[in-house]
Amino acid sequence: MNDKKRLYYLDNLRVVVITLVIAHHVGQAYGPTGGFWPIQEAERAAWLGPFFTVNRSFFMSLFFMISGYFTVMSFRSKGAKDFLNDRLLRLGLPTxxxxxxxxxxxxxxxxxxxxxxxxxxxxxLEHLLIFSAGYVLWQRLRPGRPETGQTQPGLPGYPTILVCALALAAVTGVVRIWYPIDKWVYLLGFIRVAFADVPRDLGFFIIG
Known part of the structure; x- marks a missing residue:
């Protein structure tokens, strides 16, 4: 994306979210959280608990929404093959x-x-690579849809937003009956997944 078309407000938003990600994970060594941390303070700071709760309710999903937006732009400009090659290089190789x-x-x-x-x-990055591959497959399965040059769809109305929000909340609630927050599993032995967050993350990626 050149400077004339660059969306600086999204750059600024990403900086804010990255700052929250860093603060969240640094704080986990000192706050009321589980898991293994190489450096962990014996005394726990209880006040970090509300910060973790509020922060994790949106910050990673916001990342997925921004990524979803740029996924569409990248796919339209490169086409399926070059887009997948780019995703494998940028996401798959570092992972x-x-x-x-x-x-x-x-x-x-x-x-x-x-x-x-x-x-x-x-x-x-692992999830984003999977979501990106799913987007390419979805585009391939859509009849009569060219890879590039698609028109921008209109913004959804308030009723649509409300229905999507309620549906997302319902699906998330059902999933968390069996997979509570911070319960991680390994699909195929290497795909790290917290199913409690998948509906929200995938939903925001689709929204983007």
Whole structure:
């Protein structure tokens, strides 16, 4: 995207969300949270709990919404083949290197408990790669839809937004009956998934 077409407000929004991501994960070593952290304070700061609750309710989903917006733009400008090649290079390669090189080094250095093949906090890239591939497949299955040059759809009305919000809340609530927050599973041994957040993240990606 050149400077004339660059959406600077989205750049600024990404900076804000990245700051929240850093603050969230740094705070987990000091706040009331579980999991393994190489450096962990013995005394827990209870006031970080509300921050974690509010922050995790939107910040990663907002990332997916922004990514969904740029996914459409990239697909339309490059076409399916070049788009997938670009996604594999930008998302797949860093995830693969991190999972096969960086995670084992961390486990060895900090004597952490052994995990399956893990991508750690790059699960976001892993999910985004899967969502992007799903978008390409969906475009392929849509009859009479060219890969490039599509017109921009109109904005949804308030009733549509309300229905989508209620449906998303209902699906999320049902999923969390079986998969509570922060319950991570490994699909195929290496795809790190917290199903409690998948409906929201996927929903926001589609909205984007």
């Amino acid at each position: 693969l290197v991190f999972g096969l090189v960086m995670i084992p080094i961390q486990l060895f250095a900090f004597s952490a408990p052994a995990f399956p093949v893990d991508v750690g906090h790059l699960w976001f």
